[in-house]
Amino acid sequence: MFELIFFSLLNGIVTGLLLFMLASGLTLIFSMMGVLNFAHASFYMLGAYFAYTISEYVGFWPGLIIAPVLVGVLGALIERYGLRYVHRWGHVAELIFTFGLAFLIEEVVSFIWGKETKAYQEPEILQFALFTFFGQDFPAYKAFMIFISIAICIALLLVLTRTRIGLIIQAAISHPNMTAMLGHNVPFVFMGVFGVGCALAGLAGVIAGPALTTFPGMAVVLGSIVFVIVVVGGLGSLGGAFVASLIIGLMQTFAISLDYSVSDILSVLNITPDSEGALRDLWTLSLPQVAPILPYLLLVLILIFRPTGLFGKRES
Amino acid sequence: MSEITNTQTDEISVPFVKRFGPWIFLAIGLIVLPYIFSSNIAVYTMNLMGIFIIFALAYNMLLGQGGMLSFGHAVYFGLGGFMSVHFMNYVEAEVVVLPMFILPIFGGIIGLIFAFIIGSFSTRRAGTVFAMISLGVGELIAACSLIFVAFFGGEEGVTGDRTMGPEILGIDFAQDIEVYYLIAGWAFITIGLMYLFSRTPMGRMANAVRDNDERAEFIGYSQVRVRLVSFCASGFFAGIAGGLFAINFEIVTEENLNALTSGVVLLMTYIGGVGFFVGPIVGAVIFTLLQTLLSNYTEIWQLYVGLLFVLTVMYVPQGLTGLIAMHIPAYKMKRMSGLFVPYLRIGVPSAIMVAGMAGFLETVHHVRSAAVGETMMSLIGIEFDTHTVVPWIIVCGMSISGGFFAKSQVSQLREAWDTANAPQTSNEGASS
Amino acid sequence: MKIRSMILAGAALATLSAFTAQAAETIKIAFVDPLSGPFASTGSSGLQQFRYAVDELVNKKGGVLGGRMFEIVAYDNKMSPKESLIQFKRAIGEGVHFIAQGNSSGVANALTDAIKKHNKRNPDNRALFLNYSAVDPVLTNAKCNFWHFRFDANADIKMNALTDVIKVNTDIKKIYLIGQDYSFGKAVAAAAVRFLGEKRPDIEIVGNELHPIGKVKDFTPYATKIRASGADAVITGNWGADMVGLGKAIGDTGLEIPIYTYYAANDGITKTIGAGGKNKIRLVHEGPLNPPRTEAYKAYHSGFKAKNPDKDISQFRIVNTIQMLAAAIEKAGSDKPIDVARALEGMKFTTLHGEEIVMRAEDHQMLQPIHISVHTDENITFDSDNSGFGLLVEKSVPASDAALPTTCKMKRPS
Incomplete structure (x- = not known):
């Protein structure tokens, strides 16, 4: 049991930190521009595919730098020539634009790279077990993922709080008009933040690609979870996104690891449910079975009872 | 959005032909169409179109008329389908005696019930919060459908047989053409009802709330109530579309209520044009044609659809109907x-x-x-x-x-x- | 002048009618499987195998019924039951009467039902369902029908063969079952529980897990759970992206136990698993790939690889499907579905591998030898995914031993 808890904890942290790399960019974009970027996870997928192609020619490590930069530039271009153009039609149109973009990027990816799973591998140097605990290996690559995510977290924190650019960004988040009046080029800041957010998602894709397999559906399976994090954490709150990422990451791994079901509770209470009625599936419901819906349950509950999210201060 | 409000002239003084002309034209068109396009596959495509026309119109009651962007409207469509297919099986098992053509009403009722339950908390806010709740509820119910096998049938879904109902006038719905006229009939009725809804004070208030909710409140309307009523009506019609889907395909699966179907209805409504009553009809027709015809000729049709959608959002936000209306x-x-x-x-x-x-x-x-x-x-x-x-x-x-x-x-x-x-x-x- | 133009018109008409007659003569086979979405790679690989089999084994030999060619028409069903029915209607509309489908038993269940209804309602325009890969046992038991023929061994038969191998492996004391949460995954789990209970009651089933199909992004928690359960072996029916993820995650935890699978090879899976799965992954399948048994198969395989270097003959049953369909049409002397179906019932056939197989008449289930192979890079003649790794036959179970009785009570059209 201890072994299960220990490894679930580690796996949960790996997933949570990975999700945070996506969520941090999304929450910055959302709080500045008020746009929930549906295509954010698509940039994550693009990161993985770019890095895969780069690794085919020059290996894994250059891809770690080049792929996120490419994704970031692409993101900035899309903001400049796509999103900013659509902005004139209003918020709903912007949301629908990013929704369509997500659809389009998936099609483009399967057009360029094909539909099959790509054999994007972790670098040879990281293909060993970092430590063995109760006979179970912990791959070094997972540790590397944790390391990169934490490094990015710290870098992000430092940039936002210790640099001039970070202060301008913070100002633009809370008072965009006032910041513009002070002579800062707010549209340029928007474009930059959008690009950096996409680059972060791309970097997450680069390191997640080998671990979670690289295929055209990889954006969809992660896409809506990232929204859940941003909304649950609270709009515009990086700290909230961090906490929510870890909660969701841990929740998903632990829900799969722990085999408790409704029938266990019922048997403790000495109730024997009928096994024929329309609700029969409810009585056999187990925790691993409901694991995929827990994040959405959390989302709906948070939106009903605390629309500002855990740490947020405003609704939209 | 405000420049594409419904601003038709007041029609009390409009002469009879102008008032009922389009409806008569629609009815004749629906009757004649299968004689023009008589091949099996054409009838099949038209059945699909009819179903999605109703669904898209129901969706536009939210998006176009009420300004509510939903990412989970397939829930009501799918639930309506499941309810109808269950009733279809009750008819087959002779638990109840019902003519098949009445089944979609049960789909509509379950759509209405669920829309009321979910709408009672989701419509309290508009905008992004509403959109996010709809997404969450959509994912939640789609995932539940794989867990509650007794009602949803799991991954395989629930199948039925539409020919098992009592025969009326010798029609047992064995052939697609019979189903076509059933769908056409329902489409005519629901299009009419949805049009009438948009003319009622409540329908007009939905527009007002969309454009400026504070002002609507000042007039004395509760914006939450207006949104809830629109939402319930929309859920009802989506459920009817789901019921027709169940009759047409005789199978309802999880994908009828998942995010993909929700996305498709958003796509077709938007391409058609959200600011016009006929917009979703145009969108549903064009999208179904793209889906069935384009995929005959090219494997990468989805890429074209994606491009078309993104370009529409960017350059023709009024949709194709808007493009025509410009002239x-x-x-x-x-x-x-x-x-x-x-x-x-x-x-x-x-x-x-x-x-x-x-x-x-x-x-x-x-x-x-x-x-x-x-x-x-x-x-x-x-x-x-x-x-x-x-x-x-x-x-x-x-x-x-x-x-x-x-x-x-x-x-x-x-x-x-x-x-x-x-x-x-x-x-x-x-x-x- | 007038006569001349009449002759010209007549000639034009004649060529036109000759053309249409020739077009009508090709026998079309609809391929209804996913060509987009998470399972697209499995589908498109199957399509290439069908195309090659048709060209090589039927059309190059002069076709059937004195020169009528086969043609494969691809329909993308996105692995959705609903979309499959749409594509089925389309195929019927385009004059196709043979429907080949294999990926997902959920789809096959919907399709067999739809074809049954269609044939009942349209007796003059019937269709025949060639199921080449959907192995939910129910299709040839409770839900069997005259128009459905299954060319793959069903999940129970495969599990019967697999448990024969596990039976003699006394190292295995604890087994973990994991699968996709749909009819096929459930069928595999039920069969495993049943046969292990019969053959090795001492084996403890330490886990019986179903996960959502095509939606799990990270299998590590499942792998951790398997590891923590102390299992000595894993049985899974996973396929496509779900198999890649599971295989990778189990490999990462450093588990050194055998993993018995139904589909852990080809379409990128072998390459992704690579050295991590050597001598661990085992596969239950038909058609003994390594070592190859006949020259005829060697030539066929090499020819396929020359034409499709990135693909593999991952589903040998496709070859059987095409060859047996051609043989049945010849035997019936007609391409009418009902005649072909009657010819297929009870048909005996020798495959390219030189194996004797038979289509059992009472439930339309193919009875064929089953092989259990291991994922390795030693003694491999034909590797998978060009990775150097491939499947080496460890043990074979003859058709008669693997076969199981059926509960099918088939209604035959008069």
């Missing part, structure tokens, strides 16, 4: 003829450009996916070798020269457009 002022002033030649001058090179680009994509796709040694491919009946230079020069040349000439014609089109609409000072359609 109404010029048409009324009888100046359409002045636009004909400029359109031709820009249309021909644009068509060449599009054809060139599509040819390029198709050729690339063929080179990548064909077996080794299989270098011949055929496009619109022309056979050529993809491993020679000539086809590439042709498709690239078509795209570039077409694009170049099209661009050079933009200014003359703009001029012609301005002259065609010149004296009209306050024309709303052409404001873009």
Whole structure:
């Protein structure tokens, strides 16, 4: 049991930190521009595919730098020539634009790279077990993922709080008009933040690609979870996104690891449910079975009872 | 959004033909269509269209009329389908005796019930919060459908047999054409009801709340209640569409209520045009055609649909119906003829450009996916070798020269457009 | 002048009618499987195998019924039951009467039902369902029908063969079952529980897990759970992206136990698993790939690889499907579905591998030898995914031993 808890904890942290790399960019974009970027996870997928192609020619490590930069530039271009153009039609149109973009990027990816799973591998140097605990290996690559995510977290924190650019960004988040009046080029800041957010998602894709397999559906399976994090954490709150990422990451791994079901509770209470009625599936419901819906349950509950999210201060 | 509000003239004094003409035309059209397009596959496509027309119109009660962007509206469509297919099975098992054509009403009722339950908390807010709740609820119910196998049938879904109901006038719905008339009948009724809803004070208030909820409150309407009523009505009609789906396909699965279906209905409604009552109808027809016809000719049709969608959102946010509606002022002033030649001058090179680009994509796709040694491919009946230079020069040349000439014609089109609409000072359609 | 133009018109008409007659003569086979979405790679690989089999084994030999060619028409069903029915209707509309489908038993369940209804309602325009890969046992038991023929061994038969191998492996004391949460995954789990209970009651089933199909992004928690359960072996029916993820995650935890699978090879899976799965992954399948048994198969395989270097003959049953369909049409002397179906019932056939197989008449289930192979890079003649790794036959179970009785009570059209 201890072994299960220990490894679930580690796996949960790996997933949570990975999700945070996506969520941090999304929450910055959302709080500045008020746009929930549906295509954010698509940039994550693009990161993985770019890095895969780069690794085919020059290996894994250059891809770690080049792929996120490419994704970031692409993101900035899309903001400049796509999103900013659509902005004139209003918020709903912007949301629908990013929704369509997500659809389009998936099609483009399967057009360029094909539909099959790509054999994007972790670098040879990281293909060993970092430590063995109760006979179970912990791959070094997972540790590397944790390391990169934490490094990015710290870098992000430092940039936002210790640099001039970070202060301008913070100002633009809370008072965009006032910041513009002070002579800062707010549209340029928007474009930059959008690009950096996409680059972060791309970097997450680069390191997640080998671990979670690289295929055209990889954006969809992660896409809506990232929204859940941003909304649950609270709009515009990086700290909230961090906490929510870890909660969701841990929740998903632990829900799969722990085999408790409704029938266990019922048997403790000495109730024997009928096994024929329309609700029969409810009585056999187990925790691993409901694991995929827990994040959405959390989302709906948070939106009903605390629309500002855990740490947020405003609704939209 | 505000410039595309429903601003039809008051129709109390409108003569009979003008008032009922479109409806009579619609009814005759629905009856005659299968005689024009009589092949099996055509009837099948029209059945699909009918179902999605109802669904898209129901969706537009939220998006277009109420300004509520939902990412989970397939929930009500799917639940309606499941309820109807269960009733279909009750009929087969002779638990209840019902004629088959009445089944969609049960779909509508379950859609209404669930819309009321979910709407009671989700419509408290509009905008992004509403959109996020709809997404969450959508994912939640889609995931639940795989867990509660007794009702949803798991991954395989629930099947039924539509021919098992009591025969009425010798119709047992064994053939698709019989189902067509069933769908057409329901479509006619629901289109009428949804149109009437948009004319009621409640429907008008939905527009008001969409445009400015505070003002609507000042008049004395609760914005939450207005949204809830729209939401319930929309859920009801979506459920009816789901019920028709169940009759047509005799199977309802998880994908009827998942995010993909929710996305598809958003897509078709938006392409059609959210600001117009007929917009979703146009969108549903065009999307179904794209889906069934385009996929016959090309494997990468989804790429084209994606491009079309993104380009629509960017450049024609009023949708295709909006594009047509832009020409109404010029048409009324009888100046359409002045636009004909400029359109031709820009249309021909644009068509060449599009054809060139599509040819390029198709050729690339063929080179990548064909077996080794299989270098011949055929496009619109022309056979050529993809491993020679000539086809590439042709498709690239078509795209570039077409694009170049099209661009050079933009200014003359703009001029012609301005002259065609010149004296009209306050024309709303052409404001873009 | 007038006569001349009449002759010209007549000639034009004649060529036109000759053309249409020739077009009508090709026998079309609809391929209804996913060509987009998470399972597209499995579908498109199957399509290439069908195309090659048709060209090589039927059309190059002069076709059937004195020169009528086969043609494969691809329909993308996105692995959705609903979309499959749409594509089925389309195929019927385009004059196709043979429907081949294999990926997902959920789809096959919907399709067999739809074809049954269609044939009942349209007796003059019937269709025949060639199921080449959907192995939910129910299709040839409770839900069997006259128009459905299954060319793959069903999940129970495969599990019967697999447990024969596990039976003699005394190292295995604890087994973990994991699968996709749909009819096929459930069928595999139920069969495993049943046969292990019969053959090795001492084996403890330490886990019986179903996960959502095509939606799990990270299998590590499942792998951790398997590891923590102390299992000595894993049985899974996973396929496509779900198999890649599971295989990778189990490999990462450093588990050194055998993993018995149904589909852990080809379409990128072998390459992704690579050295991590050597001598661990085992596969239950038909058609003994390594070592190859006949020259005829060697030539066929090499020819396929020359034409499709990135693909593999991952589903040998496709070859059997095409060859047996051609043989049945010849035997019936007609391509009417009902005649072909009657010819297929009870048909005996020798495959390219030289194995004797038979289509059992009472439930339309193919009875064939089953092989259990191991994922390795030693003694491999034909590797998978060009990775150097491939499947080496460890043990074979003859058709008669693997076969199981059926509960099918088939209603035959008069």
